[in-house]
Amino acid sequence: MGKLLRKAVKYDILTDVNRVQEDTTTKRTRIEEIALLIEKNGKMSLEELAVQFPDVSDMTLRRDLLELEKENKVIRVRGGAMSVLEVQKRSGEAYAQKSTINTDAKKVIAKKAVSLIDEGASLFLDGGTTALYLAKELPDRPCHIFTNGIAVAEELAHKKQPEVVLVGGTLIKENLSTASPYTKVFLQNTNFELAIISASAFSFEQGFSCISQVESELLKFILERAKMVYMMLDTSKIGKIMPYTFATPDNIDVLITDDNFPQSVKEKFEAKNIVVI
Numbered sequence: 001m002g003k004l005l006r007k008a009v010k011y012d013i014l015t016d017v018n019r020v021q022e023d024t025t026t027k028r029t030r031i032e033e034i035a036l037l038i039e040k041n042g043k044m045s046l047e048e049l050a051v052q053f054p055d056v057s058d059m060t061l062r063r064d065l066l067e068l069e070k071e072n073k074v075i076r077v078r079g080g081a082m083s084v085l086e087v088q089k090r091s092g093e094a095y096a097q098k099s100t101i102n103t104d105a106k107k108v109i110a111k112k113a114v115s116l117i118d119e120g121a122s123l124f125l126d127g128g129t130t131a132l133y134l135a136k137e138l139p140d141r142p143c144h145i146f147t148n149g150i151a152v153a154e155e156l157a158h159k160k161q162p163e164v165v166l167v168g169g170t171l172i173k174e175n176l177s178t179a180s181p182y183t184k185v186f187l188q189n190t191n192f193e194l195a196i197i198s199a200s201a202f203s204f205e206q207g208f209s210c211i212s213q214v215e216s217e218l219l220k221f222i223l224e225r226a227k228m229v230y231m232m233l234d235t236s237k238i239g240k241i242m243p244y245t246f247a248t249p250d251n252i253d254v255l256i257t258d259d260n261f262p263q264s265v266k267e268k269f270e271a272k273n274i275v276v277i
Contacts, residue, residue, distance in 0.1 A: 030056065031064050035073050038083045045080035069168050075150075075178065076168065103133075105234040105258035110134040112256050112277050113196055113232060119143065121193050124222050127152055127177025128198035130232045138162070146190065148183075148218065150176045172212045179215040187225070195226035197247070199233055201240035204268065207249070208233075209242035216244035223251050230254045235261050249274060 030053065037052060038044050049061050056064075065081045068074040074081040110133035117123065119141050125131050127149025135155040140162070147153050148167040156164045167187070169180025197219060199208035208231060210216055223229050223246070231252045254275045257266070266276045 027064075031067055034061075034064055035068055038068075038074050038081055043080060043082040048080070075171060105236070105260065106130045106133045107137075108258045109232045109234060109256050110137045113230060114138055116230065116254070116256075116277075117143065117194065117196075122146075122191060123194035123196060124192045124226065125149065125152055126197050126219065127172075127175050128200070128232075129175070130198040130234065131196070134196065134232075146187070146192070148177045148179055148215070150178065167218075169218075170214055172215055174211055177215060179212065179218040181214070181217065183218050184221050187221070190225070192222070192226040194228050194230060195222050196230045196232065197223070199231060199237060199247070201242040202233055202237050203239055203241055204249070206241045207245045208247040208252075209245045211242050211244070213244050216246040219246040223247055228253045230256055232256045233261075234258045238262065238265060 034049060034053075037049070041048075046058055046061055050056070050058060053061065065074060065076050068081065069076050074083055106129060109130055113134050114137045117138070120143055122144040123146070125134065125145055125147045127147065131147070131149055131152050132155060135152045138156070138159070140159040142161045142163075144163045144165075145156060146165045146167060147156070148169070150166070153164055153166040156162055167178060167183050169178040169183055171178055197208075200210045202208050210219070229247075229252045231247070231254070233255060235258055249269060249272050252274060254277060255269050256277050261276075269276050
């Protein structure tokens with residue numbers, strides 16, 4: 001009788017394991033099918049996905065989209081999702097144009113910034129075009145990188161060793177980045193040794209500023225969590241003002257600049273005990 005009981009228990013366990021494996025395989029197959037559909041169509045709503053998967057609940061479809069967003073394959077939008085490729089196709093032209101402005105200065109700044117990143121570091125990198133050049137310059141070595149930049153994450157995806165987390169949220173078309181109030185919840189238990197940020201504009205009166213309010217709030221949160229803050233700023237941004245201030249010189253530890261950075265401005269930063277490179 002004991003042997004029969006043990007066999008029955010063993011059979012039940014194997015049955016449960018096989019069922020879990022089957023459920024996992026079915027889920028993975030469905031998620032991959034959803035990814036292909038969204039990539040093919042560019043964008044799909046939950047209603048359209050429900051038609052394709054009539055036996056799957058809306059809640060499950062939402063979880064599938066969340067999983068795909070974590071895998072950097074889609075960007076969730078209200079009522080559905082868009083493929084990353086479609087977002088880049090629609091918004092990438094303006095970003096590409098920005099990336100061709102002051103390229104020499106951005107490359108110089110990027111190389112300086114890379115020299116300050118140790119192997120194994122945990123850091124946040126924003127979505128600006130200077131950050132894109134940093135991603136290109138970064139050696140293929142172990143580190144943990146969180147970014148809200150779509151193009152930055154795509155560039156880092158070509159490297160094998162860095163672990164990359166793309167922060168989700170509302171798409172900011174001007175710089176192909178994402179931000180959301182909920183990002184604070186996602187990152188609340190995350191620690192950054194470094195935050196490497198670039199500003200769209202800077203003045204001593206208004207500080208470092210950007211064009212998006214939601215991104216400004218995200219960057220404020222990132223700067224609070226980081227142990228060290230490196231600000232990348234090329235000469236063309238000095239004296240300009242964008243709508244939303246996210247930092248002042250007192251919030252940063254190191255300023256990374258190009259070779260044409262005005263000496264008078266550099267001295268003002270150094271007077272605040274900020275290292276200027």
